[in-house]
Amino acid sequence: MTGVRKLEHATMAVTDLEESVDCYTDVFGLDELDRRDGVVYLGCGLDENYDLALTEGGTGIEHFAIRLTDAEIDAYERRLADTEADVRRTDGAEPGQESGVRVSLPSGIDVELVSVADTRYLHPTKATADRLGVAPLDLDHINLMSDAIEEDVAFLEDHLDFDVSDEIVEEDGSTVQSWMRHGRFHHDAGFTRTDDPAETLHHIAFQFESFDHIKLFCDRLAQHGYQLEYGPSRHNAGSNLFAYFWGPGGNRIELSAEMATLDPDTETGVRVLEEESNTVSSWGGSPPKQEFLEKGS
Amino acid sequence: MTGVRKLEHATMAVTDLEESVDCYTDVFGLDELDRRDGVVYLGCGLDENYDLALTEGGTGIEHFAIRLTDAEIDAYERRLADTEADVRRTDGAEPGQESGVRVSLPSGIDVELVSVADTRYLHPTKATADRLGVAPLDLDHINLMSDAIEEDVAFLEDHLDFDVSDEIVEEDGSTVQSWMRHGRFHHDAGFTRTDDPAETLHHIAFQFESFDHIKLFCDRLAQHGYQLEYGPSRHNAGSNLFAYFWGPGGNRIELSAEMATLDPDTETGVRVLEEESNTVSSWGGSPPKQEFLEKGS
Amino acid sequence: MTGVRKLEHATMAVTDLEESVDCYTDVFGLDELDRRDGVVYLGCGLDENYDLALTEGGTGIEHFAIRLTDAEIDAYERRLADTEADVRRTDGAEPGQESGVRVSLPSGIDVELVSVADTRYLHPTKATADRLGVAPLDLDHINLMSDAIEEDVAFLEDHLDFDVSDEIVEEDGSTVQSWMRHGRFHHDAGFTRTDDPAETLHHIAFQFESFDHIKLFCDRLAQHGYQLEYGPSRHNAGSNLFAYFWGPGGNRIELSAEMATLDPDTETGVRVLEEESNTVSSWGGSPPKQEFLEKGS
């Protein structure tokens, strides 16, 4: 039930809105909380906050949000005013949202800082919806494709107090992958380098309670005709358990559990990219296909 | 997924049929498979066989069934013909049932021997229904209240090849509780001594995958307004994990997992009844109320 | 693996040091990291930091520590200088500790703010010790007996930025129990009111990975002759799973999992004390004995 103070929600484009909504509600067990202006708001059902919003047409991420207090949001707004970035108030723009400030990263993806109306802590016996037992607990993190990865990382460090938990660099020091945290979880947002500006998302990850629930969900996916792309196994970076598949609407989805928590003084882990077969998994096993390492949506 | 060759199904009376059906389908996640002559047939959804049938009016057990091959059923029918017991063929009398032979125990409860049409083995990715992740896998066992406990035990031993796995006796050797197996699970049918001929059932038990799933189901019960009577903990007899509550329609229900399996040559465990506070649990903890030890439905 | 930024360690008195060390190493699977001046330092083995220190003679808690950065510790030291409390530097006083500041609560129990040398994040495949699979992951929280509960709570709120997550009060508003957090977990330190100044500890809690691991540990405790006092079940306050027993050396121990995380803006939950049978558990079941509610060490 470690559900809060990390990635709060995200808005994602899907190639087929109704088919995607059906899958997220029927297979994932999410609740449809609201529809406004063509956006469908879905929640995991432990509280009234939405976790994932879907829009019709295309693929990839439109914005993602970190949850803060109103005072913290105001303070960041003042700091962002000193940058050249495009900054907007989005108070009340989404269901359950109170304060909101949105800013565009150098690569063009929007980050939002929000406070929410429902601030309860999650208690399994007091869930707001009639949840499937194996449903995701929460949105866990997001991993973006960026054609300006170093600028994006620097922006989040300099203006929004994110820290780099782990990174993979070339021998010349240029960044290939970066995992960044705002709170205590190893990463709220990761970045994968791309040359294709049309790609914005490597994957979006849902938090599951345990490896056993990832198992139950893989059974459920197979029953509904979805096959995994890679996993399950345990990641080297972040130590979280994972399984990946291409979900409805054209985006890659990760099932995640046991993400590590870090202290503010934990040092950044840096690895130099090697031509190894499988540095993605701590356990070994069959390596992912090259497409997994390079392709997003 | 160890689901077969133990208690196959049971028929139970409930004080309010529709309320009970709603609870078993909405909260337990069972599937309504059929309705015939006022009997509602419910299944756990991994295959097409029914697990629990409900009838309107009263409480307690009407009959329970063990699954066998047609040849085994015929052989038992011939053996039972030599007793004075009331023996009937019930071929095809219930949904999915092929052969059937039913016989009354000395206490009046009916035992049925059945073969079924759907003999597949259970594969989680090939479940026949869209199951809740935390739903019961199967009916696990039944524990009866008997005013003729020694006669019932002897009948099952002598004519149907049941073995006593564990028993609790008075100092004079008279039986207080008995746990009996037909297959390899520690008990398919247990017996608790009563002086009240109106009581037939101590509890009916559903098999859950793990202690974690018992946890999820306790959360679910609390969300729906049901509180536990006793547990969760681990039993001394059978080593299974347990949690008890009074379900809809007036019968006690057990959530069970990790029932031990026995070999044919495992000796019967005999304990003399003592005035101890908690011999029910291997872990200790708050003991059950006296009502738990004595009262059925 | 959500192990950091909550209770960092505690020092506890035990009636028999060697017997207690044997139990914590053999049964709990903790590592003995160091012995200095009669104090034995034990760690859970995922990193090199100690979690529990034991001293010979008596029972109860001597001090507990919260982990911070050096800069945070310095800032709190300056704030504490404005109070009348006894404040001391304890830099390097314990194994693996760097900065340290210790201050006495009104009831006399010491709170320590520490930074540590080993700031890695926990990765199961990189544990520093050869851990038992079911061993505790970390110290989880501490629950103190206080004869100055309202003063203790006010001190932690006013000078060390703790928040009250939940509390139980009398009808006149006086505090019976309080659960306080410094980071994001529902409680790092709880308080139970007592009239007995000799009692300082209600229980010390270890974090387990899951309800399944609590099960395995209850099996292990039974195998080694320890019986539970109460549980397992799920708490109303904090939503964590629990099981309690009296450990070696005369102190109550809790096995805990799934502690809720809160946001800074989550409101305090207040309940008025009632004569209910079981408000401790969200699931019901057999209530705890009165001794559980009132007696510490």
Add this chain to the structure above:
Amino acid sequence: MTGVRKLEHATMAVTDLEESVDCYTDVFGLDELDRRDGVVYLGCGLDENYDLALTEGGTGIEHFAIRLTDAEIDAYERRLADTEADVRRTDGAEPGQESGVRVSLPSGIDVELVSVADTRYLHPTKATADRLGVAPLDLDHINLMSDAIEEDVAFLEDHLDFDVSDEIVEEDGSTVQSWMRHGRFHHDAGFTRTDDPAETLHHIAFQFESFDHIKLFCDRLAQHGYQLEYGPSRHNAGSNLFAYFWGPGGNRIELSAEMATLDPDTETGVRVLEEESNTVSSWGGSPPKQEFLEKGS
């Protein structure tokens, strides 16, 4: 705790006896029960029966044993006397063994029928050894490499009452793989076709409690320098969860959980071999390398 009446034990050759014993005791947590005539007998520690015996030199399987009652063993001995197979009594030849009859399969591998002295049922709180929490519960099954696969299968069917649960055949009907059961578990012994008479073993499998325990054991393997060859995932045939690695001494080991149970009347599943990438896993994911499908020890 479903531990009995399937594969009882096996004897395996290893290239380095002491290194292998160290790994099986230190990493797997098995107990060394006895050494006789160069054979080391190891047990999982829930009862006093041995599960795996190791001999120095070479790789592969020497014999495997199924547990029966004395009367059943005598009956099979009489039936086997009518064949041309080499049949021997092995009463008391191994630690804890009572009756024993051994016979050679057409491919040369020995099958043993045994009864044992310790017939208790497994109770986690009454384990005979101080077990690691994540240690295997029991030997689960064995998968043999056979250069006479159809003759081996026919022998086990005709003379020892094994049934084929699933098989994979060529288009011409010749057998590629076969999974056979004597009791109720989907397979006690599997067979993989080979042209190399020097290979006898595809893998030996240990039973783990759950997918979560497979996870813990994969963490433990990584900590000790072992990397997985394939998995974890869920098998199509048998529905069991799996993870494979090359263990010490040159043999492949499977970690297994949730093996399906079958009824005597469950029909054999037959699949025709296809050039598909991954029919091994129900979930998809990265397929195994060709070596996994063809190479044994």
